[in-house]
Amino acid sequence: GAVVSQHPSWVICKSGTSVKIECRSLDFQATTMFWYRQFPKQSLMLMATSNEGSKATYEQGVEKDKFLINHASLTLSTLTVTSAHPEDSSFYICSARGSGGDSDEQFFGPGTRLTVL
């Protein structure tokens, strides 16, 4: 199947700093990428959907100025958590969807564990 990488796999930062997470589709072109967040003992929650070359669509309750998403190429999307605070500590995971085959299938990265001190 298609491979999606995510970097870093974990990060610890101080409150008030910004953190960038990269999501790459390694062997296919991802026209759409999704960013999810998972808090302990909860399900994966969609944060935003991004299409290459256009602005991301954010889910209700997700601050677009805090979670900056850039999808500048067909193989890379980045999520920047700006001015991170302890309540932003969570597991962030991306997925990518290509334009061919089963066009609803999403391929996931391994996720990034963010801890804000």
Next chain:
Amino acid sequence: ILNVEQSPQSLHVQEGDSTNFTCSFPSSNFYALHWYRWETAKSPEALFVMTLNGDEKKKGRISATLNTKEGYSYLYIKGSQPEDSATYLCAFIRGSARQLTFGSGTQLTVLP
């Protein structure tokens, strides 16, 4: 708000046992249901994409059924092995949104 419920939350079985879990979802405006297998420290791996009422899909010892009219899907594992230990997630797509709404998963542990 879409509610996708999975049960049980966790499950321990002995090697060789067969097991099954349930995913419940809203039956209105159904589009598709996805099953994923998620091992610790790895990426969720797609198992099945199911779209039609009455669908049955099989992949090795794992199979799944779908009932869109009553809003549930079952995932079966025959002759569980320790390597089947993982969290099994279902995700629902409603209408044409093409966005996944996940359940909280069933964590399966297969004891040798």
